[in-house]
Amino acid sequence: MANLHQQQSFAVLGLGKFGMALTMALLQANQDVLVVDSNEEVINDVAHLVTHAVIADATDEDELRDLDIGSFDHVFVTLGENVEGSIITTMLAKKIGAPDVTTRANNHNHRLVLEKIGADHVVEPEQDMARQLIFRKLHPNIVNYFKLSKHVSLVEVSVKNPHFFNKSLGELDFRKNYDVNIIGIIHNGKLNQVPLAADVINPHDQITLIGSNEAVQKINEILQEEK
Template structure:
């Protein structure tokens, strides 16, 4: 059975989620208090409505209790974000993802039962910072406050060497979980795997260890 989604707050972040879910053929109920924003998504979402998400009766009448996963993407109004999350939890929504403005906001959201909390601006800032350090860093995904996954394009320092030669796990405490060779991907590569120029290594580890790895094997490749 196809899952249903609700997106509350149709700013840049919420709007992007709404578009992508709709593009994938998902059933999406989009909500915002701004009529212009709602009108923008009337032809994109399954349904787009003008409403105040802090109005419990409105959420009930719109059927939010029957939606599988609600994304609260409210912009700068932290009070509205918290109250909306609380009301959705009380309605029994199965899964709630909320955009947090700061760490204080996150702590409150954790206490009132948000299932997943995201910091899109902070996380994008980290990705951009790593790509600025080296153009070989293709992507950077935070798993927790201390651990991340990074995609790194192999440069001169890695070219022609095996994973055993580089000894990444022993030297840096990171694990190479996959290597992309063009369109092919080798998951859990063996120690004798040879790295070619511009292969993409997918590495998981503690942020401090990934940072050491980048500085020693990646940064000077530009």
């Protein structure tokens, strides 16, 4: 199969409830996404939204190799309650050479097994939701927070620093100056999903940004400075 990926490419293996939510978050972040599921109906439902949608068995090594899974930057294994399948798929993805594999665990013991076989990052949705709730309580300026991978986060944050007010995205150049990308602006409750360089940040606006964990944390601290 032809190489499907580009720089910062994402593959989601399994389109259960969590896998679908993850896919939607990646699409909102304007990322290229390959989704894989053995259910034809599920694939047909999402095919028009994603970069590539493939009907395949994620526990089959030959099929994963055909998809060139090893060359994707980030692979998410989200096979729902299929514990055995998630373990097999994680092992195969690492064997094939995927550099960053994130797998959903159903419980603590499942997590331990996944970590032992080489998963780069393991998520337990209920536990992670609890941690995110505490995170938001400790950082009330952050409206939404989502960890896309071990190294990349997406956050929706309120802007309090007057330095950013009444300036365009082109002037502020977040990518050059802060190493993050702005993918949305919420002004007066209305979301601008495709902000342009000429769009201006106003007082009380919220912005959605994506970048490395370190870059996101740094710009968040700057945005909160009420000088």
